[in-house]
Amino acid sequence: MSLALLKEHYTNKNIIMSTKNWPLWEVFVRSKNGLEHRHFGSLHAADAEMALENARDVYTRRNEGVSIWVVESKDITASNPEHNGELFEPAQDKVYRHPTFYDLPDDVKYM
Amino acid sequence: MSEEQIKNLEKQFEERIARDEKIEPKDWMPDKYRQTHIRQMSQHAHSEIVGMLPEGNWISRAPTLRRKVALLAKVQDEAGHGLYLYSACETLGISRDALYEQLHSGKAKYSSIFNYPTVTWADMGAVGWLVDGAAIINQVPLCSTSFGPYARAMVRVCKEESFHQRQGYEIMLKLTQGTPEQIDMAQDALNRWWWPSLMMLGPTDAESVHTEQSMKWKLKRKSNDDLRQQFIDQTVPQAELIGLTIPDPDLKWNEERGSYDFGEINWDEFWQVVKGHGPMNKERMKARIDAWEGGEWVRDAAMAHAEKKAERKIKQAI
Ligand SMILES: [Fe+2]
Numbered sequence: 200m201s202l203a204l205l206k207e208h209y210t211n212k213n214i215i216m217s218t219k220n221w222p223l224w225e226v227f228v229r230s231k232n233g234l235e236h237r238h239f240g241s242l243h244a245a246d247a248e249m250a251l252e253n254a255r256d257v258y259t260r261r262n263e264g265v266s267i268w269v270v271e272s273k274d275i276t277a278s279n280p281e282h283n284g285e286l287f288e289p290a291q292d293k294v295y296r297h298p299t300f301y302d303l304p305d306d307v308k309y310m
Numbered sequence: 311m312s313e314e315q316i317k318n319l320e321k322q323f324e325e326r327i328a329r330d331e332k333i334e335p336k337d338w339m340p341d342k343y344r345q346t347h348i349r350q351m352s353q354h355a356h357s358e359i360v361g362m363l364p365e366g367n368w369i370s371r372a373p374t375l376r377r378k379v380a381l382l383a384k385v386q387d388e389a390g391h392g393l394y395l396y397s398a399c400e401t402l403g404i405s406r407d408a409l410y411e412q413l414h415s416g417k418a419k420y421s422s423i424f425n426y427p428t429v430t431w432a433d434m435g436a437v438g439w440l441v442d443g444a445a446i447i448n449q450v451p452l453c454s455t456s457f458g459p460y461a462r463a464m465v466r467v468c469k470e471e472s473f474h475q476r477q478g479y480e481i482m483l484k485l486t487q488g489t490p491e492q493i494d495m496a497q498d499a500l501n502r503w504w505w506p507s508l509m510m511l512g513p514t515d516a517e518s519v520h521t522e523q524s525m526k527w528k529l530k531r532k533s534n535d536d537l538r539q540q541f542i543d544q545t546v547p548q549a550e551l552i553g554l555t556i557p558d559p560d561l562k563w564n565e566e567r568g569s570y571d572f573g574e575i576n577w578d579e580f581w582q583v584v585k586g587h588g589p590m591n592k593e594r595m596k597a598r599i600d601a602w603e604g605g606e607w608v609r610d611a612a613m614a615h616a617e618k619k620a621e622r623k624i625k626q627a628i
């Protein structure tokens with residue numbers, strides 16, 4: 200088949216394709232006990248079990264993990280960076296939450 | 311948003327990148343930044359995926375078990391690289407299916423190097439040594455690119471690439487220690503892969519579009535010609551070490567520049583392959599599309615099974 204024909208074949212196929220796409224999952228991996236799970240990336244899978252198996256193959260081929268969490272991406276609620284001001288700025292002027300805010304004599308010990 | 315406001319946002323955006331701040335998927339970004347990143351990351355992902363084909367060709371014929379497990383692991387890594395990059399790309403709001411469609415319809419490009427055939431076992435050596443070698447040179451600077459998901463994917467990719475190049479060089483090394491036929495085979499592979507590998511680092515600076523913008527966004531840190539020079543300077547001594555000859559009569563050490571001078575690259579060949587007239591363009595696309603279409607019933611069955619399982623769970627709960 201020529202490339203042009205192949206293309207046409209593919210495009211036609213695409214129109215009638217009724218396939219349901221595998222959903223997207225976010226993958227979190229604990230690299231070793233004592234550390235938290237960290238976001239490693241995402242992948243597609245039909246269900247949670249398959250997402251775990253795929254995550255094993257995609258993200259831990261070199262002993263990068265001892266535990267994996269997967270969660271469907273659509274179930275994550277994320278803050279909007281446009282609201283970063285109202286969300287995070289209030290913490291900026293609360294210097295009294297930090298130990299250096301307090302004036303103590305230099306020779307005070309164990310504090 | 312008014313034009314004025316957009317200008318302002320764009321200015322702030324460029325300043326963030328200049329300060330080495332990372333851009334994350336949900337941050338505001340100029341549309342051009344989004345489109346350029348979708349294009350570059352998806353091309354990169356497609357290259358990893360199509361790149362499995364020339365090497366996959368030799369897995370069943372690897373000469374020893376040691377070589378076979380190494381090649382299998384390398385090809386599996388390339389699949390992983392494709393997947394990291396596709397998912398980084400998807401954070402910009404394009405679906406995996408749309409990305410595949412762009413590849414299969416020929417709208418999206420992948421690295422032209424994979425349109426050359428792998429005809430002998432020595433090609434597995436040359437590809438690992440030269441093609442992965444050139445890829446590393448392209449990819450290392452991208453570990454500090456401005457788009458967070460791309461940079462993180464590249465850090466993982468670069469960590470894994472080093473074994474790819476070393477296993478390839480080891481194949482070449484072993485062949486050059488072998489029979490005269492094996493030595494010839496290694497030299498022949500170098501002869502065929504040398505020039506396409508140089509082309510892999512992209513058109514000359516004079517011919518290359520959107521370099522300035524890419525530099526600003528840290529999609530590029532060095533020009534194509536600088537990367538190519540780096541590759542040549544690095545690779546020539548490696549060839550000498552195992553007694554192979556670089557197939558370039560004009561290759562000469564330039565004391566003054568502290569670099570190798572090299573011969574003219576056949577850019578006509580490069581553009582021909584980019585345009586689809588390389589020796590393997592049709593076969594690669596056919597193999598890729600066949601794999602995708604042949605796997606359709608498996609994907610559908612997995613989805614149907616998952617849905618059935620979910621339904622059963624709900625029924626049990628009631
Ligand atoms: Fe790769």
Ligand SMILES: [Fe+2]
Nearest residue numbers: 388442471474
């Ligand atoms: Fe590689």
